[in-house]
Amino acid sequence: MDSLAAVDWTAYQDEALAAIGSALSEAELDDARVKYLGRKSALAQALRGVRDRESGMLLNGVRSKLEEAVAAREAELARLAYELAAEAGVDVTIPGTPVTRGHLHLLTQIRREIEDIFLGMGYEVWDGNEVATVWENFDALTSDPGHPSRSQFDTFYIDQNTVLRTHTSPDQIRAMQTRKPPIYMVSPGRCYRRDTPDATHSPIFLQVECLAVDRGITLADLQGTVLKFFRALFGEEREVRMRTSFFPFTEPSVEFDVTCFICGGEGCATCKHSGWIEMGGAGWVDPDVFRNVGIDPDEYQGFAFGFGIERIAMLRHGLPDLRAFWENDLRVLGQF
Amino acid sequence: MKVPVSWLREYVDFDLPIEELARRLVFTSCEVDRVVRRGAPGGDNYEYFVVGKVLEADKHPNADKLQLTKIDVGSGEPRSIVCGAWNFGAGATVAVVLPGGVMPGGEFTIEKRKLRGEVSEGMILSERELELGQDHGGIMVLSDDLTPGTPLADVLPLGDDILEIETLYNRPDLTSIYGIAREVAALLETDLRAMPGKEPVRAGDEPVTITVEDLERCPRYIGRLFRDVQLGESPAWLKARLMGAGMRPISNVVDITNYVMLALGSPLHAFDYDKLAGNRIVVRRARPGEKLETLDGTMRELDPEDLVIADAEKPIAIGGVMGGGNTEVSDDTKNVLLEAANFEPLTVLRSGERHRMRTESQTRWEKGVDAEVAGPAATYASQLLVELAGARWTGEREVRGEIPAPPVIAFRPGYTNDVLGLEVPEDEQRDRLGRLGFGVDPDWTVHTPTWRRRDVPRDIDVVEEVARFRLEHVPATLPVRQEMFGRLTHEQRLRRQVEDVLVGAGLYEAYTYSLQATDPDPNAIELPVPLSSQQRVLRTTLAIGLLGAAQHNIDMGNTDIALFEVAHVYLPPGPVPEERWRLGGIVEGDFFKAKGIVEAVFDALHIEPTFERAKLRKEFVVGATVQSGWVGTYGPLELDGLWSAFELDLAELFAEVPERILYRDVITYPPLRLDLAFVLDEGVPAGELMAAARKAAGEELRDVRFLSDYRGDPIPAGKKSVAIAVAFQSPERTLTDEDAGRLRGSIVQALAERFGAELRS
């Protein structure tokens, strides 16, 4: 056939590819498609007249190349359209669509952080009851019958034998009564003392108790554990120190301080210019406490320490007044 | 306790700076709150404080209330000084501060200046200005034999450093200067001087009558009689010491009892002997109806549990707490009976509580004072009464009950190392214990000194005595674990999950008080002695606290308030309630807002909630129960707007959590969805309709969802149309149209039978 012979299909294909590739809009692309692939195009007419296998292969090859090129250019143009629209109209500095989000209370966040540090050291978390017997809260902890903390002016009594726990230490007693050593546990929870509320006192407050009972536990183990804990909480540069103290249920008893994480030990208002911040009380478990719960102090030894959660929150986050924790103002809760 | 350092140095020598001593005591012995300066700043400043002789003293020409004086201060021209006091004249010897001198407190420097036209070159000092006493009567007149120009510091205690310490409960021996000196000596490994006090010459042998009826509560009583006591002011050094220690000087006799108490730790009391009926002392329980006006001027109704000091007729003191006005030492006291005794801690504690009193002596007795120190205290006070009040000691009687012997302990120095995790050499242990007053036999039998009898009865207590001096050296190790396993319990993990779901749902976590003013449960446990009427009852629900938190947020102008709390409630009966973890929430909005949150919690825990309409407490207008709790909408409240709340018991809720979630094939074959609308009686809850549909559909059912609840045209009155969407899916095959017809049929039939519901076409 003349027509087949008359057309240079290589040139046709090049020309068509150039036209398709340079189309700048859907309309231009469509024009090119109609011109080179449409029903009236030279290619379509030639295809209709194909009689032999060889020309068929050649022409179909051209057609599929051109169809591919049209599809590719179509996708490119679509993308170009998005890009153009985006460049013209989006101010990426405008805030995104708001998502409603709540907040865990700061004290819960810190409680969890403390729990997680101890979980990592292989401790269990103990949930203790807040109402305790006088035996659990005082007697079993070998507290002196004359100790002022037992008085009605310091402690909330429900009846003669029942109190709102004044510390988390009764959980030591309960844990040791229900578990066989070794025991490694922390017990966070609410405690109660008859303190008139002010910026640093609340009749209800949160404490954490830590107890380790095992063979051969020493005061050095206490120091090491306290050190690991406070480094985890306040940074690896922290140091701790122990000072002599008195608690009925530990002997020796110590207070522990941590180097100030505000000034790094140089001295500032937070640490009262001493470089150290008092964190809590601790000690080697008094053998008589073990005897009270039926553990042989010749076989097992232990350490205990306790501290306040609010104090950590206040120091670390700069809250001046612990009453804020109980007021639940969304503007405060939402900061953490 | 406030410790004047000059006083401490009387009993122990030390070279290190006081701040360093304070720092080290903090590790070994007691809290040191701070070191403060009493009196004038020391050093060069003392050069401005001199003895002066008044050469002339006349009225100020321009001021009626002032004197104009000329004072010889030993060097240079006599100084003219204007003075407001009139209790002296020419010839008097006085204390002068010259221009440049800094006054006590460190803020005020004396300058040469004109006062009403006359130059004043310094100031004539009163006791009060030097913090040596309370005398407001005028300036201090000194002894005439002093030479003008003598440094005042040689004559008077111009200033002192004061250690402010807090003693620990178990260390009553540290409520005395001598006790602290002993601690310093042990800390610095230096020598402690002998206890102060030298028995004066006995000037007579008068009988003193003392009867102790209750030797358990008063195991020791020494009474000493002093005649011809010259009552007056104490010397400046003694007053300065008392003031430095935080006590007010009163009179020489009273000051001496306080001074000796501070020095040795055993409180003393002085009675006016001539006011003792029958000239006798009886230590006994108070009798019913007896009263005593104590030295603070309060009339006290005595309790038979009170231990009293009485004379032949009446109580004259509450033992160990406070003396009575009826036998108080006063200006015309001539003869004094000195009490040096020992009282049992609990007796004093209970009397103090009963009468709501807090005195210096009481705080010492409460902790347990060494009965043996009563003797040295009596001796030292006697010496001072003779030396400073010109008294004659004419009689003594001592009554002594059973006083427990101090402990003797079999000790093993290796125990110290076992406890500390630090090797403390045996020699060091022996030396330290010795300096603290412990006897240590060659075989390590340890004898506790009397003043540590209560605190150091066992070997572990001996360990502490050695250990506390080595705390700075204890290494940091970790326990060598036999086993190691730490994880949250199932319930603890679920609790965290619930909290996180609620935070994700936009709620803020609140902490509210477990004690509240009222509780809906009439049997809720009440505190017999609450701190305030606002914190009286242990709550049985979190709802009230959350309402309060919502109210506070409204008051603060906050919006979009949605709060939750996870905390204990305390279920009666008492005295030991059942404590349960609860989840409570409050949101501004209607019932469905709260319900949606509860559904989210159930969904997170994979529990299918079943809500049933229920009458909640009267403050709720809409209410429903759900497994483990309730959801409700409040009626009109003090809070503006519409508020809904919920509360779930977490243990009950968690009990329904499936042990594990099994995979269902929702991928292989497509689901078949049907929307169905039924017309039925208005009274049938949609939840029941859906539950019935679910039951009828069988195991191929995947999901039933509520679509709408419509009433009105064209639905007849009393009826409603409820539309639901159901989805079926089989893990084994593609469900066909035929299956759809069958499943729809079984639902339609079940709902028709159960509720008379008709399928709308």
Ligand SMILES: [Zn+2]
């Ligand atoms: Zn600091």
